[in-house]
Amino acid sequence: MRLPFSLVIYTFAVSSSFLLSRPLSAQIIKGAVMAGFNISQVDGDEVYGFHKMGLNIGAAAITPIGKHFDFTLETIYNQKGSYQKPQYNDSLTGEYSLKLNYVEVPVLFHYNDKAGLVSFGLGLSWGRLTGVKEYEHGHQILTTTLSNGPYSKNDFDALFDVSFRIWKRLRGDVRYAYSFIKIRTREFHPPGVNPWTRYQYNNLWSFRVVYVINEQIAERIKRGASLR
Numbered sequence: 001m002r003l004p005f006s007l008v009i010y011t012f013a014v015s016s017s018f019l020l021s022r023p024l025s026a027q028i029i030k031g032a033v034m035a036g037f038n039i040s041q042v043d044g045d046e047v048y049g050f051h052k053m054g055l056n057i058g059a060a061a062i063t064p065i066g067k068h069f070d071f072t073l074e075t076i077y078n079q080k081g082s083y084q085k086p087q088y089n090d091s092l093t094g095e096y097s098l099k100l101n102y103v104e105v106p107v108l109f110h111y112n113d114k115a116g117l118v119s120f121g122l123g124l125s126w127g128r129l130t131g132v133k134e135y136e137h138g139h140q141i142l143t144t145t146l147s148n149g150p151y152s153k154n155d156f157d158a159l160f161d162v163s164f165r166i167w168k169r170l171r172g173d174v175r176y177a178y179s180f181i182k183i184r185t186r187e188f189h190p191p192g193v194n195p196w197t198r199y200q201y202n203n204l205w206s207f208r209v210v211y212v213i214n215e216q217i218a219e220r221i222k223r224g225a226s227l228r
Helices: 002-020 215-227
Strands: 030-043 052-065 069-084 096-112 118-136 154-167 170-179 184-188 196-213
Touching: 052 096, 052 196, 069 118, 069 196, 096 154, 154 196
Parallel strands: 030 069
Antiparallel strands: 030 052, 030 196, 052 069, 069 096, 096 118, 118 154, 154 170, 170 196, 184 196
8 A cells, every 4th residue: 555655645745846946926825615525335345326425524725836727735524435225124134334434635736717717626635544334234343443444544546626616715616536446355245146356446426615715815916927
């Protein structure tokens, strides 16, 4: 797991060095707070559909790069997992629930359109697992814990993000995230069938409202810098 984590740190370090090398008179860091919800599933758990709801809340620092680009560093609390309602009317109901709570640090580059109405972002995120609960057939699996696994304590995601202005400093945000490193390896042993092994990955959509701070000041500084 060292290589992906090093990649995130390297990306952040290089990006920060680039930003700090630019004239400070042409920059101001914007802040943002965001809140919303996720719909998620875990690929590879034999449960299908974005049926797990969760919170997505946090804050961000946004540094403009030139006229149309931003570098964004976030810290968020993110709830992921999987859910399937009961399927059968016996002791093996088929019900499944997985709750995964993370503190995450997404790093993104955004392109902003000329009018400042829409922006598109790509990035990476590192998340640290802070809580986990797993249930099968309505009963909690006591061997699934934060300290003992079987879920990895680290989650590495690729991100695609679209945001749009709703009103003044208020923006809507839609984000897709997918783990590019497995979070678990699981063997399935159904009765009367040969067992099989699956790798599991977080897969989720986030829908958030974002309030941007210092946006007007940043735009005035940017316009002043372009006139010099």
